[in-house]
Amino acid sequence: MIDPRAVSGCVRCGTCRSVCPVFQETGWESSGARGKMLVLKSMTEGANLDSWCRDSLGTCTTCALCTQICPAAVRPTGLIEEGRRDLVLANVTRQEHRRLNRNLLRYGNTFGDGRDRLGWLGEEKEMLPKSADFVYFAGCVNSYRYPETAKKTFQILSRFSVTAMPQEMCCGSPLLRTGFDAGFLREANLEQMEAMGARAIITGCAGCYTALKGYGGLEVYSVPEFLNQRLEELDIQPLDLTVCYHDPCHLGRHQGVYDPPRRILEAICSLVEMKASREKARCCGGGGGVRAAYPELSQKIARRRLLDVPAEADAIVTACPLCVRNLRDAGGNAIDLIDLVSRALPPSL
Amino acid sequence: MDLASDLADIVGERLSCSSAELYCYSCDASQVRGRPEYVVRPKDRDEVSMIMALAFEKRVPVTPRGAGTGLAGGAVPLKGGIVLDLSSMDRILEIDCSCRQVLVEPGVVRDRLNLALLPSGLFFPPDPGSSAMCSIGGLLANNGSGMHCVKYGTTRDYALDLEIVLADGSVIHTGSQVLKSSAGYDLTRLFIGSEGTLGVITAARLRVVPLPKARRLVLAAFRSPEEAGLAVNRVLSAGIVPAACEILDRTTVEVLHRCDPHLALPTADLILFEADGEPTAVLDEAARIEEVCLQSAISIDTASEAAEMEEVWAARRLVGAAVSRLDPKKTRIYVGEDVGVPVGMMPVLIRRVQEISEDAGISAMKYGHIGDGNLHVALFVDLSDEAEVERAKLAAHRIHLAALDLGGTVSAEHGVGRARSSYMRLQWGGALDVMRAIKRALDPRGILNPGKLDLGSGTDCDTADAGAGL
Numbered sequence: 001m002i003d004p005r006a007v008s009g010c011v012r013c014g015t016c017r018s019v020c021p022v023f024q025e026t027g028w029e030s031s032g033a034r035g036k037m038l039v040l041k042s043m044t045e046g047a048n049l050d051s052w053c054r055d056s057l058g059t060c061t062t063c064a065l066c067t068q069i070c071p072a073a074v075r076p077t078g079l080i081e082e083g084r085r086d087l088v089l090a091n092v093t094r095q096e097h098r099r100l101n102r103n104l105l106r107y108g109n110t111f112g113d114g115r116d117r118l119g120w121l122g123e124e125k126e127m128l129p130k131s132a133d134f135v136y137f138a139g140c141v142n143s144y145r146y147p148e149t150a151k152k153t154f155q156i157l158s159r160f161s162v163t164a165m166p167q168e169m170c171c172g173s174p175l176l177r178t179g180f181d182a183g184f185l186r187e188a189n190l191e192q193m194e195a196m197g198a199r200a201i202i203t204g205c206a207g208c209y210t211a212l213k214g215y216g217g218l219e220v221y222s223v224p225e226f227l228n229q230r231l232e233e234l235d236i237q238p239l240d241l242t243v244c245y246h247d248p249c250h251l252g253r254h255q256g257v258y259d260p261p262r263r264i265l266e267a268i269c270s271l272v273e274m275k276a277s278r279e280k281a282r283c284c285g286g287g288g289g290v291r292a293a294y295p296e297l298s299q300k301i302a303r304r305r306l307l308d309v310p311a312e313a314d315a316i317v318t319a320c321p322l323c324v325r326n327l328r329d330a331g332g333n334a335i336d337l338i339d340l341v342s343r344a345l346p347p348s349l
Numbered sequence: 350m351d352l353a354s355d356l357a358d359i360v361g362e363r364l365s366c367s368s369a370e371l372y373c374y375s376c377d378a379s380q381v382r383g384r385p386e387y388v389v390r391p392k393d394r395d396e397v398s399m400i401m402a403l404a405f406e407k408r409v410p411v412t413p414r415g416a417g418t419g420l421a422g423g424a425v426p427l428k429g430g431i432v433l434d435l436s437s438m439d440r441i442l443e444i445d446c447s448c449r450q451v452l453v454e455p456g457v458v459r460d461r462l463n464l465a466l467l468p469s470g471l472f473f474p475p476d477p478g479s480s481a482m483c484s485i486g487g488l489l490a491n492n493g494s495g496m497h498c499v500k501y502g503t504t505r506d507y508a509l510d511l512e513i514v515l516a517d518g519s520v521i522h523t524g525s526q527v528l529k530s531s532a533g534y535d536l537t538r539l540f541i542g543s544e545g546t547l548g549v550i551t552a553a554r555l556r557v558v559p560l561p562k563a564r565r566l567v568l569a570a571f572r573s574p575e576e577a578g579l580a581v582n583r584v585l586s587a588g589i590v591p592a593a594c595e596i597l598d599r600t601t602v603e604v605l606h607r608c609d610p611h612l613a614l615p616t617a618d619l620i621l622f623e624a625d626g627e628p629t630a631v632l633d634e635a636a637r638i639e640e641v642c643l644q645s646a647i648s649i650d651t652a653s654e655a656a657e658m659e660e661v662w663a664a665r666r667l668v669g670a671a672v673s674r675l676d677p678k679k680t681r682i683y684v685g686e687d688v689g690v691p692v693g694m695m696p697v698l699i700r701r702v703q704e705i706s707e708d709a710g711i712s713a714m715k716y717g718h719i720g721d722g723n724l725h726v727a728l729f730v731d732l733s734d735e736a737e738v739e740r741a742k743l744a745a746h747r748i749h750l751a752a753l754d755l756g757g758t759v760s761a762e763h764g765v766g767r768a769r770s771s772y773m774r775l776q777w778g779g780a781l782d783v784m785r786a787i788k789r790a791l792d793p794r795g796i797l798n799p800g801k802l803d804l805g806s807g808t809d810c811d812t813a814d815a816g817a818g819l
Binding site: 009011013014017028030035042048050052055056070071072073074 | 367374608668681733
């Protein structure tokens with residue numbers, strides 16, 4: 001249920017208008033963070049839960065720029081997710097999001113893909129250690145869309161007592177962001193973690209990172225954090241490249257992980273900052289269920305983000321496969337951090 | 350055809366009648382409410398002209414709106430009808446460096462204009478706390494100003510020419526590119542501050558000025574806000590013209606510290622003086638300010654690094670909305686928040702406001718542009734406590750009366766809108782009748798932003814209040 005007191009904390013100053021990526025594309029008040037807060041307020045006052053409410057709240061990428069900048073310390077992102085839960089309960093949802101939910105209930109992945117989730121491991125799957133200190137969590141996008149990235153990540157991580165989860169399920173992020181229940185996925189993943197006796201989980205996806213952190217009681221590392229702590233052991237060979245780093249919203253603003261990916265990139269090549277970076281980094285447009293249900297809007301946001309790329313950058317490096325995917329679809333030369341790390345390692349690895 | 354079809358013929362998909370949109374356009378940052386029937390987002394003057402001609406013919410109220418950051422309900426459609434959201438008209442049409450002028454559409458955001466001017470070494474000085482999101486059109490309609498108007502003046506001082514769409518859809522220009530003219534009435538100044546009750550601003554030619562070469566901040570801390578006010582009087586009496594002169598009372602400073610614990614501000618009643626200009630003159634002026642303040646200040650600090658100064662100003666800009674950091678149960682309500690008095694009366698006003706807030710048992714933050722006699726009072730209440738909200742409204746009423754008693758105004762820069770319209774007769778006396786006559790002449794059908802500034806005169810749209818209000 002939406003907390004009316006939290007919603008009334010919004011003083012409608014409009015500061016969020018200056019940063020909301022959705023508002024910048026549509027220009028409609030209801031699409032911006034302030035408008036979404038008003039829609040939430042109308043819901044607490046008993047407004048009819050209709051498609052207009054759904055599309056107002058549904059078009060939030062959960063980038064949290066509004067939360068970051070709000071002078072009144074209101075947290076629109078979390079409140080919007082609460083509102084989405086109410087809409088789900090009232091069965092006022094987008095068809096695309098219902099499909100996501102069905103896919104996850106049936107297949108445990110967002111794509112409704114019936115293939116083996118650990119297919120990226122190939123024959124190595126049979127040799128997977130039954131237990132280890134750390135478990136690599138590949139996530140849906142890397143498992144099914146970028147299996148090479150998943151494989152490279154695992155190969156690099158394997159040096160540090162890392163195994164993979166034999167029956168990995170989606171982290172639950174797509175459901176949590178769109179207002180559905182993700183408890184069954186959380187339970188499934190936690191049970192395996194316990195059975196494997198692992199002390200921590202590592203993921204290369206920003207969305208998974210936030211979702212796994214939300215499980216509670218789990219030690220979670222992002223791939224950049226994990227590798228940055230072991231940088232000297234990696235024997236990095238510098239590359240003659242200049243790249244910029246795109247901060248994924250769920251790694252940066254949501255979790256405060258800004259420096260580890262930069263330290264790794266600085267060890268490999270020249271790093272230049274995007275026009276807006278770190279706490280102020282603009283969203284790629286892919287998150288919050290927007291890519292699935294509002295693809296045109298999602299791509300507009302991505303194209304605007306590409307305007308932040310410095311001319312001297314050979315590539316945009318990021319640490320989230322959803323960001324990679326959305327920025328690539330918009331025409332950007334986006335690569336995963338792990339692709340660059342693997343190029344910078346000696347052939348023996 | 351119904352009005353929605355007619356409007357759609359003009360603006361296409363930039364028309365909305367959706368429940369969510371109508372709700373979102375039913376308020377600004379004030380407590381005033383009023384639900385529109387249509388929201389349109391015209392893209393240029395011709396569309397505005399066609400919309401106004403249609404509204405004129407059909408006698409439908411039209412409420413112009415910029416970024417909706419207003420604090421008095423100026424952009425709230427009290428009588429329904431059409432909200433004209435001008436924020437999509439956001440082109441900077443011309444930057445003329447040699448003549449130091451710009452031509453902009455009303456939806457241009459103030460900070461974006463200054464970002465565009467930066468390479469030319471020029472800037473548009475009015476700088477309200479909402480600079481990152483407020484539009485030039487809103488600034489013009491409310492004669493907004495901000496933290497540097499003690500030296501640089503208000504928006505009114507920068508407008509050379511306005512393109513206005515009148516109530517019937519016809520278009521006029523109120524000025525030209527010339528810097529001075531003695532021909533005819535000064536219509537530019539008439540439309541500025543008229544809050545969309547006389548016409549719709551669709552373009553503005555503005556003066557801009559060179560950026561100062563150097564700036565220096567002097568932070569003087571005092572034992573009480575009254576002592577701070579007296580120190581300001583002494584500085585101004587010494588012939589010093591600071592670029593900015595802001596008061597932050599102790600409560601305000603506490604809120605700022607909650608926002609940023611590392612902010613280098615002493616917890617006291619503070620005055621922020623800024624000196625700007627040529628480097629040597631800035632040093633000299635800052636030294637003179639320090640010398641005058643030393644008589645009563647408990648501490649004085651200075652800052653000249655751009656990053657350090659920007660940190661202080663950025664915090665100051667956002668403080669108005671930040672009170673809930675002090676107590677999450679409390680929300681700021683914008684009532685009685687923008688009074689102005691003759692500069693010399695500021696210490697008296699500060700004392701009276703303190704007494705009023707104590708009488709009401711309402712916490713208050715006092716901050717604002719003390720150098721030009723403008724005090725912002727932030728009353729913060731638990732919105733679920735109806736009695737407390739009522740006490741806050743009564744306190745606001747007493748603050749307005751105190752300002753008028755001291756020869757001041759109920760609004761120095763935020764506008765009257767609906768929230769302060771009941772004070773227009775008290776403040777203006779017979780002059781309100783002149784304003785009403787002007788309103789009738791320019792808007793005979795009363796379709797332009799009806800219900801604001803107490804201009805109602807029995808015209809079609811501006812009859813009895815529709816019940817919207819605090």
